[in-house]
Amino acid sequence: MPEYQIHAPESLSEILITCEHASNRLPFRRGVGRIQRRILDSHWGWDVGAWELSLDLARRLDAGVIGGRWSRLLLDLNRRADDPTLLRPWAGDVELPWNVGLDPAAVEDRVTRYHTPYHGELDRLILRRLVRGVRPLLFAVHSFTPCLNGRERGFEIGVLYEHHPGPAHRLGRALRKAGLSVRYNRPYSGMAGMMYAVDRHGSHHGLTCIELEVNHEILRSPAAIRRLGKLAAPAVQELLRETGKRSSKRRA
Secondary structure, eight states, rough: SSSSSEEOTTTOSSSEEETTTOOOOOOOOOOOOOOHHHHHHSSOOOOOOTHHHHHHHHHHTOOOEEESOTTTTTOTTOOOOOOTTOOOOETTTTOOOOGGTOOOOHHHHIIIIIIHHHHHHHHHHHHHHHTTTTEEEEEEEEEEOOOETTEEEEOSEEEEEEOHHHHHHHHHHHHHHOOOOOEEEEESOOTTTHHHHHHHHHHHTTEEEEEEEEEEEGGGSSHHHHHHHHHHHHHHHHHHHHHHHHHHHHHH
């Protein structure tokens, strides 16, 4: 079984969706008590509703999707290998026994076993498009908790970017037109390394990359996810059309 989950692996779509925090599962039961299970089920362990939204958007957009198979508390696929939050020994005030006391060799083994295959497959999905003349938009889907450390996050969608403010703002405007409340580089900033996965591959291949952060309060049920997918998919399609037009003008 691969260390990632994938939808439409043979797709040559113009959009490639990624969902690094798709799962709250672990590949073992060691050290998982009741309190650790509660943390895994919370926003600490995964991005609530993000994988289901990714699949909904993929079906509406006829796109390919790759997602993480395991919890971010095993290893965070959206972090550099030298990031201190790659392997957390604690989540809030809860100790994570499977991450405590790891020596460099154990960390290297974890990275090689889980981080490397995910990013290798994402690169393969990009390369098979590029050799066929398709330059995909890389579109990461994540979710956030509406309240963190006592601070309310009173909006529905965050559009994250670093190198591509134009496409990000075009997407944001289309989402606002659909009736959603939108912020840019909130609740995290793409300029602070918080969209590592798509930025890593986008920068390497010269591709546009954007991350969507969704308040998980609007992802609480299958019906809510379908509603958001129905609103968001046309906004992404509009962005793809605009990106395609601009690419054609540059080539002309």
